[in-house]
Amino acid sequence: MKKLLFVVPIVCALFGAGCAGFSEQPIFTEIIGGEAEPVKIAKAARTEDNTVQLFFSGTAELLSAEIFIPETGETQPCNAENMDIPDGFTDSEGQSGKADTYTAVALTPTAPIGIGAPFVLRGSVSDTKHSVLDFALPFEGANTRPAKLRITEIRPLYSSKPKSEFIEFIVMESGNLAGITITNVGDKQHPHYQFPSAEVSAGETIVYHWRSVEEGICDELTAKTVSGGTQACPAARDFWGPYTSIPKRNANVILIKTRADGDIQDAILYCTEKEFAKREAAPTWNDEELVREAEAAVASGVWRGGAVLKAAVIAPITASKSLARDAKTGVNKAGSWTLRDSKQVTMGKPY
The missing domain is CATH 2.60.40.1260 (Lamin Tail domain)
Incomplete structure (x- = not known):
């Protein structure tokens, strides 16, 4: 089975109060599969309750996801829920498409995350061609009490x-x-x-x-x-x-x-x-x-x-x-x- 190394550029649209959120460093991923176009993250957004909304190009299946806390080295599971694609959706590059050209999932931490605390959402998804994308996206805990x-x-x-x-x-x-x-x-x-x-x-x-x-x-x-x-x-x-x-x-x-x-x-x-x-x-x-x-x-x-x-x-x-x-x-x-x-x-x- 052939392995290809890709760099996935992601622009994080952050909706939560006080979000410093997305790192400008590239996220390295490992794609396992054939020569077909691999699954991609079209957009990532963090809401005010620290739920992360991920939008994938095409049809994708979430294989695993967890929250990693760099300061403590601890991990915690997150609840996953499929989302509908909103009307007029545009990806991180400003491109628009039909709802059926994207897959969206909401990932919610199972334990509270402190205001401004760094956390990394990491996991894997697969597409219909059985290509696998491993991702790691850095965020910061939402500010629910802005001064x-x-x-x-x-x-x-x-x-x-x-x-x-x-x-x-x-x-x-x-x-x-x-x-x-x-x-x-x-x-x-x-x-x-x-x-x-x-x-x-x-x-x-x-x-x-x-x-x-x-x-x-x-x-x-x-x-x-x-x-x-x-x-x-x-x-x-x-x-x-x-x-x-x-x-x-x-x-x-x-x-x-x-x-x-x-x-x-x-x-x-x-x-x-x-x-x-x-x-x-x-x-x-x-x-x-x-x-x-x-x-x-x-x-x-x-x-x-x-x-x-x-x-x-x-x-x-x-x-x-x-x-x-x-x-x-x-x-x-x-x-x-x-x-x-x-x-x-x-x-x-x-x-």
């Missing part, structure tokens, strides 16, 4: 030595940060940052630093963890982006979501005064994605005053200055924000 964050201060432009960009939050509702996403719409290469799993309490201050430019820094996953670095904040929980270089954004939309495709918790729209003056004849967002996300922020109710560029915070923002939100108003609009010079920046101090 609620409010932006309180932001320094959106870069300053060296090593005062880099930051965004400060106050925790409005206690919960877990796992998968809560900062979407930096103006960054086309790395728009999303997802918080790791960390329990936070209402009233705590959190600071996300976009760049990692010093030694000794670390994410403060617990209240007892202390990060090094001159930009670390003694009175706040510090988290650090993996970047040493990110593009300058003179006009931007920043969204805070429960997950990358989740509900919008908060937002800020801003534009430097110089950039706005350049567009005086036609002061509009110069990017369709900025337009779309600004409109989403307004539609969600987290930003008031409109989605057009002139409704953003227009100020002489520089690399040493920050925008701070008025703590006395619950309405989030351009007039709720004031410009602070370098001596007035209060990064990481209580709101």
Whole structure:
């Protein structure tokens, strides 16, 4: 019997709150059978109860499946249930097909999986040609208790030595940060940052630093963890982006979501005064994605005053200055924000 080694590219559509989920590393599988087209995973999705939905091309039969917990080395069985293919289904590559061209199965863990806890769904399926696909798909436990964050201060432009960009939050509702996403719409290469799993309490201050430019820094996953670095904040929980270089954004939309495709918790729209003056004849967002996300922020109710560029915070923002939100108003609009010079920046101090 001939064995062929395949690399199966899979894009994981993650529906559960707080899902960091799918690894970008290729999943190596062993196909046993003849020269026929082997069974493939067309799409994988994880729901809010950590059920994993697998969609296979063609007719497939599940042979085995289990949950592996890397942190403990333990395994647990999972309950399998066949699923109907929804109308309008598209696979991970955006391809659509008739329902009878796919097979779907839902695999539910039999024991609870912690928020943000890594787990691997592994198993085997066979097709009508008796080809066998062994798969191993990494996920993280869904965040069933996402904390609620409010932006309180932001320094959106870069300053060296090593005062880099930051965004400060106050925790409005206690919960877990796992998968809560900062979407930096103006960054086309790395728009999303997802918080790791960390329990936070209402009233705590959190600071996300976009760049990692010093030694000794670390994410403060617990209240007892202390990060090094001159930009670390003694009175706040510090988290650090993996970047040493990110593009300058003179006009931007920043969204805070429960997950990358989740509900919008908060937002800020801003534009430097110089950039706005350049567009005086036609002061509009110069990017369709900025337009779309600004409109989403307004539609969600987290930003008031409109989605057009002139409704953003227009100020002489520089690399040493920050925008701070008025703590006395619950309405989030351009007039709720004031410009602070370098001596007035209060990064990481209580709101």
